[in-house]
Amino acid sequence: MTNRQAVLVASDLDRTLIYSRRSAELPPGSPVRLRLVERDADGAPLSHLTDRAAQLLAELAEEAVFVPVTTRTVEQYRRIRLPGPAAGGGAGWCPPYAICANGGRLLVAGEPDPDWAAVVAQRLAAGGVPLPEVFERLAGGGGGGSRARAGDAWLLRQRVAEGLFVYAMVDRERLPADWLAELTTWCAERGWTVSLQGRKLYLVPRALTKSAAVAEVVRRQGGRSVVLAAGDSLLDADLLLAADHAWRPGHGELADRGWTGPRVTALEQRGVLAGEQILAALLARVRGLAG
Known part of the structure; x- marks a missing residue:
């Protein structure tokens, strides 16, 4: 195993490394320069990181196995153009591995791996209520209490991702706290996790x-890698706890809950500068391990 293969860096993307202009939390007139790494389906600028973060990520990918880990679908992930090693083509570089759909899809050299998809399907079939029941519960079918209905003002739209989990766009200002608490309890009793990230609400099988x-x-x-990780949401918690060391920013679902772990560094920095700080810490740890 080479020194590069000896360390694997697994990081969440949205609001951990890459940010919209709004989530960047930069004050007006800030001298920090942002680099565009994603446009939306209509071609409008969407996700950014700082110029310094882009350089740090390129260096990190030279010195360790960098694995993007996201809840995005494969299609959504492919919109991102991450900066990478100069030898790998710079902007638009394709990492050797990427993980999409919250672990449901493993991309190898940019293509979904069918063997891993089969393993995931088998695990999901073994436990928890089926996806259609959860989808209907979110839309208002079945059960009682203060559930949402498709016409409710706070539930804007809902989708199924990769046939694996459900997500919805919500209006957080109108979202009733009692409804979210009830939904979380209902899902937990049936083997599903609820995560609210910005305006996106995820319902994901625990498996x-x-x-x-x-x-x-x-x-x-080869099974001998040191694993470093980073993430900001409840869906990242298992990744952070499984790593040899991990970082979380000062914003997001985990920070709002005051969550941490025995090998997790909880940063105070918020916004896009937290992404820069995370990459600097990851690169320093990789170089320390090599040394």
Whole structure:
């Protein structure tokens, strides 16, 4: 195993490394320069990181196995153009591995791996209520209490991602706290996790985890990698706890809950500068391990 293969860096993307202009939390007139890494389906600018973060990520990818880990679908992930090693083509570089759909899809050289998809399907079939029941519960079918209905003002639209989990766009200002609490309890009793990230509400089977997909990458790397990780949401918690060391920013679902772990560094920095700080810490740890 080479020094580069000895360290695997698994990081969430949205609001961990890359940010919209709004979530960047930069004050007016800030001298920090942002680099565009994603346009939306209509071609409008969407996600950014700082110029310094782009350089740090390129260096990190030279010195360790960098694995993007996201809840995005494969199609959504492919819109992102991450800066990478100069030898790999710079902007638009394709990492050797990427994990999408919260661990449900493993991309190898940019293409979904069918063997991992089969493993995930088998695990999901073994436990929890089926996806259609959860989808209907979110839309207002079945059950009682203060559930949402498709016409409710706070539930804007809902989708099924990769046939694996459900997500919805919500109006957080109108979202009733009692409804969210009730939905979380209902899902937990049936083997599903609820995560609210910005305006997106995710309902994900408990058997579908980022840490399991990262463990598969480690196995394919020979099973001897030190794993470093970063993330900001409840869906990243299993990944952070499974890593040898991990970082979370001062914003997001985990920070709002005051969540941490025995090998997790909780940063105070918020916004896009937290992404820069995370990459600097990851690169320093990779170089320390090499040394």
